[in-house]
Amino acid sequence: MTDRFRGELVDCLTKVAPWDAPPALNTPLMGVAGQRVCFQVAWLDTSPGLDDTHLKLEVASDASVDVSQVRLVPVQIPSFTPDSAANIADQAGLYPDLLELLSPTDSDGRCYDIVRQHTGWHSIWIRVGLPATSVRVRLSDPSREKNIIDAELPITTVGGCLPETTATITTWFHCDSLAHVYQTDVWGEKHWRVIEQFLEAARYTGFNSVMMPLWTPPVDTAPCHYRTPTQLLEITRTGDGHYQFGTRRADRWIDLMRRMGYSSVEVPHLFTQWGAKFAPQFWVDCGSGPEPMFGWGTNAQDREYRFFLTELVPFVRKFLDDAFGTDHVFFHISDEPNQSTHESYELAEKLVRSLLEGSHILDAVSDPLFASAVETPVVATNAVRAFRQSGVTPTWVYYCVAQDRRVANRFIAQRGIRHRMIGWHMYKFQVKGFLHWALNFYNAALSVRPIHPFIDTSAGGSLISGDAFILYPGAHGEPLGSLRSEMLRDAFEDLALCELAERHIGRKRVLDIIDPDGSIDFDAGWPSASEYLERRATLLRALLHA
DSSP: OOOSEEEEEEOTTOOOOTTSOOOOOOSOEEEETTOEEEEEEEEEESSOOSSOOEEEEEEEESSOEEEEEEEEEEESOSOSSOOTTTBSOOSSEEEEEEEEEOOOSSTTSOEEEEEOOSSSEEEEEEEEESSOSEEEEEEEETTTTEEEEEEEEEEEEESSOOOOOSSEEEEEOOHHHHHHHTTOOTTSHHHHHHHHHHHHHHHHHTOOEEEOOSSOOOOSOOTTOOOOOOOOSEEEEOTTSOEEEEOHHHHHHHHHHHHHTOOEEEEEESSOTTTOOBOOEEEEESSSSEEEEESTTSBTTOHHHHHHHHHHHHHHHHHHHHHHOGGGEEEESOSSOOGGGHHHHHHHHHHHTTTTTTSEEEEEEOOGGGTTTSSEEEEEGGGHHHHHHTTOOOSEEEOOTTOOSSSOOOOTTBOHHHHHTHHHHHHHTTOOEEEESOSBOOBOGGGSSBOOTTTOSSTTTTSOTTSSBSSEEOTTSOEEOBHHHHHHHHHHHHHHHHHHHHHHHOHHHHHHHHSTTSOOBTTBOOOOHHHHHHHHHHHHHHHHTO
């Protein structure tokens, strides 16, 4: 009689798609104390019928364990250009991404019910906390009293504790999206509870900085359109024309960041996106309650806005410097200026130059024309070579939907190695910071309307699926992780691991291990998943015996 079920243990870099049998796990489970090791249990029902499929999974370890079902999500735009080297497939369809945490069904917390969700291969994501020495996995078919998988996997734990990376890893946090998806008032208690959970999930993913909405960020917004206001600062215009600032809500936000271990903060842009031509919208109490002021109708060089900045910027600098320290506060002028807006960007920069003297200014750019115009250019990963050729070595990098060929990114259809390599890229080229525009952007492109993130992963059919968010909104305000958020956490931990190993075995040896032929670059030198994991294991062994 032919076995109905097939099973396989799979590594943490493979995306188990329904249509493709995954490769077997062939690299050891290793990590530093305080980390967690991840792997997958994949299974296939070879003859699905009308009856329900109920399997039993048992996971036992001498450390903490959690288990998640990998769910399929709709991918409207897997890529703009077919790329079999980067993607698991290039057609619109259902792809593995969402992680649904499973609850154990026994008092010992070891057994889980596994149910068929679709035809084809399924995957279960398993995390084991370190230190640990082994994990035992048994997947069985209770109706036939037959094991599909029965294995005990050794785990190697390197002593000590993995320190925080020295790099700044920052993301933009979209409070309006959370208000929309949970149908709650902005800054109401329910909104705050959801924000707290999402900030915590971002921290778990590896971000140690977020953009703090002191005013509604003037990004990803259609001209003459406004996003739902999410302004933390309370601003009052006094009778003599000056401005006063209250921080009741901002203090609460900072308290959350401190409690969760965030070390840096981004300030929203002082001018609109793509050229710095207009002022952001602020809500100001002029005597009869908050009302909108400035915005798309206000030129960036407007006299009243210039005066407003002379009072706003010094206040924000002192407020955030006191909370985080000057070296950990990042200001922005305008996001992604281009050649056609070079003049307006330079005028805006000149306008606030003296106000921001001594602070850190970052802006995302992809044209070397702005290498000198921006104090610290955050360079698109696909433009790094062009910046080098112009004589500038980038110290900060970013990627978004435009970085869709040859470089790392976090699109749903991409292979896991494309998410994971950014950590090694940053280490090899000594990059001090990484920025992404969207932790949880649940809007159509340019924020013209909200979208349903479990149905639309492409920002209304405009962006490559996965660009706009890596966390999904759970039914009760809880963020749900994804394969991509797990793999990004691993990437940032690999950066920290390289930094730790360098202190013990030297930078040259670390590079010899992770990049033995010197081919790694932001757009080159991609190892296979198994080769990557084996290099990482070699690095851990070197650290273990240092």
